[in-house]
Amino acid sequence: MSTVTAGPVTGRIHSWDLSTGVDGPGTRFVLFVNGCPLRCLYCANPDTWHMRDGRQVTVDEVMAEIDKYRPFISAAGGGVTITGGEPLLQPAFTGAVLRRCKGAGLHTAIDTSGLLGARATDDLLADTDLVLLDIKSFDVTTYRKLTGGSLTPTLNFATRLDRLRTRIWIRYVLVPGWTDDPESVDGLASFLGGLGSVERVDILPFHKLGAAKYDALGLPFPLRDTPVPDAALVNRVRGQFHEHGLTVH
Numbered sequence: 001m002s003t004v005t006a007g008p009v010t011g012r013i014h015s016w017d018l019s020t021g022v023d024g025p026g027t028r029f030v031l032f033v034n035g036c037p038l039r040c041l042y043c044a045n046p047d048t049w050h051m052r053d054g055r056q057v058t059v060d061e062v063m064a065e066i067d068k069y070r071p072f073i074s075a076a077g078g079g080v081t082i083t084g085g086e087p088l089l090q091p092a093f094t095g096a097v098l099r100r101c102k103g104a105g106l107h108t109a110i111d112t113s114g115l116l117g118a119r120a121t122d123d124l125l126a127d128t129d130l131v132l133l134d135i136k137s138f139d140v141t142t143y144r145k146l147t148g149g150s151l152t153p154t155l156n157f158a159t160r161l162d163r164l165r166t167r168i169w170i171r172y173v174l175v176p177g178w179t180d181d182p183e184s185v186d187g188l189a190s191f192l193g194g195l196g197s198v199e200r201v202d203i204l205p206f207h208k209l210g211a212a213k214y215d216a217l218g219l220p221f222p223l224r225d226t227p228v229p230d231a232a233l234v235n236r237v238r239g240q241f242h243e244h245g246l247t248v249h
Helices: 057-076 091-103 120-126 138-147 152-163 184-195 211-217 231-243
Strands: 009-022 027-033 055-058 078-081 107-112 132-133 167-174 199-206
Touching: 009 057, 009 091, 027 057, 027 091, 055 057, 057 078, 057 091, 078 091, 091 107, 091 120, 132 152, 152 167, 152 184, 167 231, 184 199, 184 231, 199 231
Parallel strands: 027 078, 078 107, 107 132, 132 167, 167 199
Antiparallel strands: 009 027, 009 055
């Protein structure tokens, strides 16, 4: 009888980069994977939507690149963040990278919408020190119109992370006319205030820095005419989260 030997774990990625302060604590090696089930109207990375457009790499190749920066990111109190795209669209690859990073003593994080949270095994989450959880809206109808997806899986994932005591940083993109409704913001803040694992909420003002990517891809940018939020709106929303005892950035 012949024995089939499994090949190396591979994934489809867009790129990697270094960042400070926005993708987790310290200086991070940020791995952008390809493929996302959502189509958020404000998405800044439409070039990561399709897995087919990504470059196939092995986990060993990724780790070899991380090793080049490992002394620097360790000294800077950083680690590795897997983002995208959607990391949980490729759970085997994402899990393997996280496991290798943990084995190398590196802090680990994933940036996810939570839509595919059911694909994250307990083992994968055990290798994840921090989840950057993007909650797009707390209103079910707005969420569907804004992303094309369902809100419920994300809320279920947040509750599961809290049960597992996995550290959570919430990312909330503030889009005038879409995610600034006071009642919806207050509802989300109340929900998050009941989760002990939520360490902070990052309010991310809507921007149009990705518009050029849409032009290059021949795609319409749906929110091209939407204004960016002014300081008064940002402060109001920050205050609403703060009122529920949350640390806001």
